[in-house]
Amino acid sequence: MKSVRAVIASLMDSVRDLLPIILVIGFFQLVVLQQPIPNFGEILIGILFVVIGLTLFVHGLNLGLFPIGETMAYSFASKGSIFWLLVFAFALGFGTTVAEPALIAVANEAAIVAASGQMIEDSEQARDSYAFGLRITVAISVGFAIVLGVFRIIKGWPIQYLIIVGYIGVVIMTVFAPKEIIGIAYDSGGVTTSTITVPLVTALGVGLASSIKGRNPMIDGFGLIAFASLTPMIFVMGYGMVV
Amino acid sequence: MQIIIDLINTILDTIWDVLPIALIIFGFQIFVLRKAIPNLKKIVSGFILVLLGLGFFLEGLEAALFPLGKLMAQQLTDPSFISAGDVEAVLGWWDYKFVYLFAFAIGFSTTIAEPSLLAVAIKANQVSAGSIGVWGLRIAVALGVAIGIALGAYRIVTGTPLYWYIITGYIFVVIQTIYAPRMIIALAYDSGGVTTSTVTVPLVAALGLGLSSTVPGRSPLLDGFGLIAFASLFPIMSVMAYAQLSEWVAKRNNST
Numbered sequence: 001m002k003s004v005r006a007v008i009a010s011l012m013d014s015v016r017d018l019l020p021i022i023l024v025i026g027f028f029q030l031v032v033l034q035q036p037i038p039n040f041g042e043i044l045i046g047i048l049f050v051v052i053g054l055t056l057f058v059h060g061l062n063l064g065l066f067p068i069g070e071t072m073a074y075s076f077a078s079k080g081s082i083f084w085l086l087v088f089a090f091a092l093g094f095g096t097t098v099a100e101p102a103l104i105a106v107a108n109e110a111a112i113v114a115a116s117g118q119m120i121e122d123s124e125q126a127r128d129s130y131a132f133g134l135r136i137t138v139a140i141s142v143g144f145a146i147v148l149g150v151f152r153i154i155k156g157w158p159i160q161y162l163i164i165v166g167y168i169g170v171v172i173m174t175v176f177a178p179k180e181i182i183g184i185a186y187d188s189g190g191v192t193t194s195t196i197t198v199p200l201v202t203a204l205g206v207g208l209a210s211s212i213k214g215r216n217p218m219i220d221g222f223g224l225i226a227f228a229s230l231t232p233m234i235f236v237m238g239y240g241m242v243v
Numbered sequence: 244m245q246i247i248i249d250l251i252n253t254i255l256d257t258i259w260d261v262l263p264i265a266l267i268i269f270g271f272q273i274f275v276l277r278k279a280i281p282n283l284k285k286i287v288s289g290f291i292l293v294l295l296g297l298g299f300f301l302e303g304l305e306a307a308l309f310p311l312g313k314l315m316a317q318q319l320t321d322p323s324f325i326s327a328g329d330v331e332a333v334l335g336w337w338d339y340k341f342v343y344l345f346a347f348a349i350g351f352s353t354t355i356a357e358p359s360l361l362a363v364a365i366k367a368n369q370v371s372a373g374s375i376g377v378w379g380l381r382i383a384v385a386l387g388v389a390i391g392i393a394l395g396a397y398r399i400v401t402g403t404p405l406y407w408y409i410i411t412g413y414i415f416v417v418i419q420t421i422y423a424p425r426m427i428i429a430l431a432y433d434s435g436g437v438t439t440s441t442v443t444v445p446l447v448a449a450l451g452l453g454l455s456s457t458v459p460g461r462s463p464l465l466d467g468f469g470l471i472a473f474a475s476l477f478p479i480m481s482v483m484a485y486a487q488l489s490e491w492v493a494k495r496n497n498s499t
Contacts, residue, residue: 020352046307053300064289095263167413183468190439190471198359226432
């Protein structure tokens with residue numbers, strides 16, 4: 001009986017999370033655009049799916065993703081091998097980004113922009129190789145970002161100095177990069193971090209900061225995602241200048 | 244039942260996305276750390292729940308909210324809606340008021356539903372021993388995204404260069420960093436990156452595309468980008484502002 005009540009409670013949480021979107025879309029459809037809601041039944045089933053999905057996701061997060069991220073952080077810290085920890089950090093950043101569907105979409109879009117701006121030849125082959133190169137560039141930059149972020153946690157450097165250096169890097173690159181690439185580069189920072197990567201990387205950072213003496217999980221543990229959204233901007237503008 | 248087939252396909256796609264991550268984790272665990280994973284059963288069942296959850300979540304969005312939201316973005320940016328049937332009218336930036344309102348509302352509401360933000364908020368709440376509220380953080384981030392996307396829509400309408408806004412934003416972030424409480428800084432920087440994933444990106448991209456292809460003088464290829472960049476920059480400011488505000492309120496309560 002108690003577990004049934006817990007399931008209902010967590011389903012209600014998901015309903016509450018979703019309510020704003022339903023209200024916004026309902027308001028604009030009925031009041032601003034003054035049109036009826038099409039396929040009402042289908043939409044109800046869809047909303048039910050979203051609610052179930054969000055509830056399962058949050059449970060899986062606490063059972064699987066958070067514990068494994070922290071366990072690995074503790075194991076690496078107790079093993080004491082910084083080299084392997086950094087290799088792991090790179091693999092995690094590179095591996096989770098290279099196949100990210102949002103990134104693939106943005107890379108293909110970018111290839112079309114580059115072709116229309118006569119930066120590359122307007123053929124399918126040229127566009128494909130441009131998009132592929134861009135994906136690899138972003139994946140390497142995210143791998144590099146996680147390595148840098150993990151290294152910062154180990155050393156206990158304040159995050160703001162590194163971020164400010166990154167900002168200066170973005171500004172300098174903006175001056176020199178071709179105009180067409182700037183919008184894509186700025187957006188690429190936001191699309192790299194997927195729904196599965198974020199909890200895993202967050203748990204890794206917090207786990208590391210709590211297992212290394214003298215680090216505070218709140219001050220030092222967060223910040224990996226911040227690097228992962230900053231470096232792609234610099235690397236993509238660099239890619240636009242080189243190719 | 245078409246929707247069941249779609250659901251299974253979406254879950255299969257999600258498995259492909261998770262596979263490299265699982266390989267990296269278990270590979271390092273077996274070959275480098277050489278330790279058995281504690282509570283393996285629990286962790287594997289957690290992974291399966293995450294997979295199923297994301298599958299249901301994405302398929303539900305695809306079936307219910309995305310088609311309507313994308314159509315809405317097109318209709319709201321349609322010149323015939325904006326000029327209210329007056330084809331000859333020269334449109335000023337204020338004629339797009341419903342677009343900004345929609346951008347604000349959709350930015351806020353999709354961010355509240357964003358699973359990766361929820362994950363970070365849960366973690367931050369645990370780590371800060373409850374002093375950072377799950378809802379406080381989520382609302383602060385959602386307000387940041389809302390303001391960011393509304394401003395981004397205004398930028399597309401007026402055609403001002405993207406980097407002016409971003410560089411001004413950076414200067415603000417640096418100044419705020421000097422005054423914000425130290426414990427919030429890393430979390431605030433992180434919240435810029437987590438806001439834009441599964442729910443926000445498709446709807447916001449549709450808005451940018453619709454707007455840049457209907458506003459005269461804009462090209463979707465050059466001006467359609469940049470909304471995501473706004474949505475990742477403004478939460479940094481709003482989260483630091485949230486921490487500064489809570490600190491200020493706490494101080495005032497202590498002194499009285």
